[in-house]
Amino acid sequence: MEWLKKNLPKIVVAPSFAVLLWFVYGFIAWTFYVSLTNSKLLPNYEFWGIHQYIRLWQMPRWHVAVENLFIFTILFIILCIFIGVILSIFLDQKIRSEGFLKTIYLYPMALSFIVTGTAWKWILNPTMGIEKFVNQLGFENFQFDWLVTPGMSIYTIVIAGVWQSSGFIMAIFLAGLRSIDDEVIKAAKVDGASTISIYMKIVLPMMRPVFMSAIVILVHLSIKSYDLVIALTAGGPGISSDMPAVFMTKMAFGRSEIGLASASAIMMFATVSAIIVPYLYSELRREQDVK
């Protein structure tokens, strides 16, 4: 009874922790092991070395997927942060309709990527969508067929992705701006700094942690981006807008290449870890420093 009382907190956390160990870390270990086997439709536990990784990196399709991931991630981050920063600074200028504007900027976040993809697929549709609209306006030669142009379709995913997520980044930055000590800005004003230079030289540099958080969130979203690609282009035309997340499911459930799919999943996992682990480490350090 005494023992129970003393260890109650541990006992309460234990089930969740066990679930976490099994369903997250155990599963990742499983996937890692399977990536070292020649598993096809079903897992086969005979060790096969790193062949799947060699095969993976020899596949042109994987290269397309990785390249697309880079294009998407970089553009997605830059655009979301750019829009987020601009909008948050503008909204911070004591705008009377701030609440209303915020609601509009933010609602896409409530929509799923499937809904987002469905909507944008219709808007970007080259025969019925924006192209047709502009043509009807009298610009007969206007062409906007990125959705169906290999090499361009990845950018439509960027457009839709930025639409869905940039509002949230704006909210993060706005919260960051509001949390900055007023006195610093007052001090700068007393020193005669203009509004622009106050933001550029004082406020934004102070928001370094906010930038960090935003980047981590966005990287994480972009590596996970599966739904949006499926709903918008399904990886097409051809495989031109393939991404690692799509590649993995295609290999696992389309091609019966569980070993290869696991290898690609582990590559994704490694990429995320390479970004998240240092981030979490620095976060934790800071938290301890504060204490």
Place this chain on the structure above:
Amino acid sequence: MATLKIKNLEKKFNQTEVLKGINLEINDGDFLVLLGPSGCGKSTLLNTIAGLENSDNGEIIIDSQKVNDMEPSERDIAFVFQSYALYPAMNVEENIVFGLKQRKISKDKINESLNRIVELLKITELLKRKPAQLSGGQRQRVAMGRALVRDPKIFLFDEPLSNLDAKLRIEMRREIKKLHKNFKTTMVYVTHDQTEAMSLGTKIAIMNNGKIEQFDTPNNIYNKPNSIFVADFVGSPSMNFISGYIKKDENVISFFPDNEKQKSINLNLIKTKVNNSDEILLGIRPEHIFLKKEHAVRVTKDHNFAEIEVNPELHEYIGHEQIVTFNYYGQEILGKFSSSINIEIDKKMTLFVDLNSVSLFDKETKRRI
């Protein structure tokens, strides 16, 4: 009401030792103040007494019963926290009786205790309010009420006044003093404020770096500090330390301040165990420095005072008093005088030091000689 005994208590957080063998003993009705700078381990010691933290070694004995393995609630203590720690979702009344309810005390008794406390603390009109609707002083009162209602063996206070403004702090300090006087309960009180410690404690334990530097009555702590640390920590402005060495020839014991070969202070009348060429610090409290010889002659026993030549450099006016900074062979000495006296800055003068009240410290060990 109880006695409290702590034997060789040790505690570690990870690698760092927070309590390094604490020994204390107080009697029934004592008011023990744990005084020290932040991070010295005083709050940890209090938490350990309460059972909110476990010790790694040693014993805590309340009323001859070892309580190390008991839950906080079983130790029959009450705790008043720095942030008051009122339960935000409960109103004042619920806050106060929560502990009694946990102990399954009958409703009548609970009401009786509640009424007693409410009257004592004059918080009747606050009973139905939530903590968020109370002022700092009111919260403090409720927190006290929550502790008092339980009528425990020992009260523990963790810097209960530090969140109040200066005026309220002095008011509440007096109330705590009154409570102690009326109830005669054993109390342990943590603070970093030496005035609070002096005014409240019957016993003070000065803590530094996980150890008790001195455990004594307020009087001894102030007048006979065990170490430089204690001497420096208690008193405002704090004690002056004049660095120098001892010259002992034949029967004369002289103290030479650094940078001075000629003029020394004769320490013959103080019976000290000093040796020739000992490096020491001579500690003088600012109020033991006089401007006029007559004054010194009148006050000091056996006319045991020394004359020192100094240069006044700065004076700070603080109302009824002034604090003057002097240069004594390159060392700073502060003196405290009535503000009615006029001291001319940068004009050399002689001061008179009451040698009966000085303390000598070994420069090496920093202990009292």
Place this chain on the structure above:
Amino acid sequence: MKMKKILIAIFAISLVPNISFAGPKAEVLHWWTSGGEAKALSVLKADFADKGGEWTDMPVAGGGGDAAMQTLKARIVAGDAPAAAQVKGPAIQEYDDQGVIKPYNIDAVAKAEGWDKLVSKQVAQHMKCNNFTQYCAAPVNIHRIDWFWANKKVLDSNGIKMPTSWSEFNAAADKLQAAGIIPFAHGGQPWQDATVFEAVALGIGGNDFYKKAFIDLDQKALSGSTMVKVFDQMRKLKSYTDAGSPGRDWNVATGMVMDGKAAFQIMGDWAKGEFSAKGLKPGKDYYCSPTPSNKGYLYNVDSFVFYNVKGADKLEGQKLLASLIMGKNFQKVFNMYKGSIPARLDVSMADFDDCAKKSNADLNAASAAGGLMPSYAHGMALKGAQSGAITDVVTEHFNSNMSSKDAAKKLAAAVKASL
């Protein structure tokens, strides 16, 4: 007390599915969701219900079966295989290799009904597991893949005849393009790209080339000059498509031919179902003819594979379903809707339309001339990994500026890597 009652009730409910044996049961996974196909399948559903069976439909639309296969594999990986699924070609044997079909529940039915005599040997081979000794799948039909579908009105008004060679086709397409008509209706999805590709490969390369490249996976054939020519023709075909083609479903492309927006489409004979659903008649409203080749015939046999399931009701369901699929009536009615020809040999072709009759005749001729080839694009020739690798390159080439030479080189490399 109340709690206890509720718990008992919940427990009882959870037991219900196990207690009740209603009759034959089958959960059937397929991707026949579009008009003609859905109608054809409903024949089977009706038969099944008539025999007291309980049919659980699992239609998975999208991507010419890609989505369905994905769902199926996810279920099998989860260890939850359906009773029957629309699977064909070497994939059947692939599943068998993974041990999810054994113990071949329908073999007894096949033996009893004498399936070996009812279908051609080539078709029967596809249906057998356990080293081609036991039936584990039931054939539904034989589809021909290498068809040209064309709008008669459009062709006639532009003075064009059905092409008999690829150069004739190119000339016709150029003429149509000049006249402002989309020459080639195409849905830019990987499997459709592959469908066109294999028809072109069979036509330009010939039967032996096709066999070497897509059955034997001969490196020389895959990277050789013939393959370069095949890719050249693919590039030409791409130039005949419209801007909206990528991502379009096949039946939408067929609709363009029907509406006269486009002239030609290369698609398997299921496209006919779309024409007939609109009441259009071959020869009168539209043309069907094989894509140019030397007595080649790309076939695709749709079939249902029967997985290892537990429970008497499910086993009964599988047996009933297998028997019904091979039934004469179903084979006839289904294929008349679907556009294909029966897998069963003893079904009279009299009631079928001209396209089907032609298909049947060509089948026999091709079989005699050695031109009867399993379709790679529809998973009849290769395992998933290899056909997938080929399709990746084909679709990448078709949707980019990649040169034909590079494409051929890449093709050979991709196949090598997938082995």
Place this chain on the structure above:
Amino acid sequence: MLNKINFSRIFLFLILGLFVFYYITPLYVMIVTSLKSMNEIREGNLFSLPSTINFDAWKIAWGGRGEGTSDTFLKPYFFNSLKITIPALIISTLLGAINGYALTKWKFKGANLIFLLFLFGTFIPYQAILLPMARTLGFLGISNSPIGLILVHSVYGLGFTTLFFRNYYVSISDEIVKAAKVDGAGFFKIFFTILLPISLPILVVTIIFQFTQIWNDFLFGVTFSFGEHAPIQVALNNMVLTSASVKYYNVDMAAAIMAALPTLVIYILAGNYFIKGLTAGSVKG
């Protein structure tokens, strides 16, 4: 001076307005398209208002055309999603709350490490756990059932919910818990009578977050559920992909709005609250 201020103010509103246009356009297009007939869609343009408001597309998207099995519509899947979302939401929120409480207010050895593992768990790409999850669900006999998806969402929501509650409870004074311990309250008593009553803000944030996450999930839905057990996002995707010789854009758009409606309503009702809670962590962190 006045002119300068006016000019920059105008520029400010111009940019803000431009973005209003960017964000609102898709929703506008979805709504007007869903209310048009197919003829109007073909002949008119993307942005034109419907000539008559026509809810046929909505009816079809919700209840189908009555064509039997080839007919896909959202109604059953909408309820599937509710069946999955609500239990998973409750389970993961409750567990997250108690975890966050235990990890902050009852710091035991390794509590920080455990929290770190939870936190890291929220970042993993789900592809890395998809296959073993499929095997596990199959093994437990709950693949292709709402229970399976409830399990999946509860498990992978746990990291987020724990994170939310942990960050919230860290900001609440430890002394309250100490006081309660001295008063004689135990682990659960403290949680239920002292902390839970003041956890409303974070509860709201967590519930909205989890609801949105689970409702909007596609990957788990499409991998672990098939046919009639699919959640709404999967059904929506199937519906949009279903081959038919004519694409009914109006029905697609109506379906998309339907699939988005619950989260949209919650967002509009409690969005500000939600954003405040959600951004608090990342700004501080």
